Amino acid sequence: MADLADGLRAAVQDRAELPGMSLMEHLEELRKRLIRSVIFLVIGFAIAYAFHEQLYGIIQKPLDDLHIPLNFTHPTDGLNLYLKTAFLGGALLASPFILYQIWLFISPGMYQNEKRYVWPFMSATVGLFLAGAWFGYHWVLPGAIKVLVLDFGKRFHPILTIEDYTQFFLAVILGLGICFELPILIFFLSLFGIVDAKFLLKHIRYAILVIFLISAIICPLPDPVSMCLFASPMLALYMIGVGVAYLVHPTRRKAREIKST
Structure with a gap:
């Protein structure tokens, strides 16, 4: 913790050298960015809703493959499913903007030399999220439905409602997509000098504990093998983050600049 506190103080002192903005300027800039983000989200939602039937087919496919029908208990459940599907698709479309x-x-x-990371940052963020969503859609979701519904529930008649399945689907897809952003989080912590590769390796046992705790929470399957399957890509991403931290930490970047001059 002392190393992390020292890194935070050093990052704050280092950033103090940059030209500052007043509180009102920060709030005005934040308002402008939020308004534009909402506009992009609305445009993405409108485009996605035009293809809501096709998007629904993607969500329904894991159940169709297992011949499990969806049911609804409220007249608005079908409309809510289309709206949630369009919102998720629109958010993905608008995410780069x-x-x-x-x-x-x-x-x-x-x-100025840090701003060159904008395109790698955007590409990696979107790519990692899509990779996590793909992993959840093609591996975790079908496996979870098969085990929970067809194996554990084989003696019972399954009645999956639209509301329950939508929540389950979003929990798996969004949960894994967010978890796959771990290298991006490490990238920023390292970029601002808060952590470095040595710190991450020194505290790797705590990182492993946290990763397995997160896996136990978000993993929809009850067995430890599935939890390990969930945790394995996050452990790999953590080690990738260690390499990223080694490359972008301010001390190493300054050393490269001095060597190049």
């Missing part, structure tokens, strides 16, 4: 607005908001507090 929203991420760019986030980058524009934080970029005034960064050095």
Whole structure:
């Protein structure tokens, strides 16, 4: 904890050298970025809703493959499913533009040589989220439905409602998509000098504990093998994050600049 506190103090002192903005300027900039992000989200939602039937087919496919029908208990359940599907699809479509607005908001507090990370940051963020969603859709979701419904529930008649299945689907897909953003989090912590590769390796046992705790919470299957399957890609991503931290930490970047000059 002392190392982390020292890193935070050093990052704050280092950033203090940058030209600052007043509180009102920060709030105005934040308002502008939020408004533009909402506009992009609305546009993405409108485009996605035009294809809501096709998007619904993607969500329904894991159940269709197992010949399990969906049921509804409320007249608005079908409409809510289409709206949630369109919102998720619109958020994915708008995500590069929203991420760019986030980058524009934080970029005034960064050095000029750090701003070159904008395109790698956006590409990696979207790519890692899609990789996590793909992993959840093709591996975790079908396996979870098969084990929970067809294996553990084989003596019973399954009645899956639209509301329950939608929540389950979003929990798996969004949960894994967010978990796969771990290298991006480490990237920013390292970029601002808060952590480095040595710190991450020194505390790897705590990282492993946290990863397995998160896996136990979000894993829809009750057996430890499935939990390990959930945790394995996050452990791999943590080690990738260690390599990222080694490359982008301020001390190493300054050493490369001095060597190049």
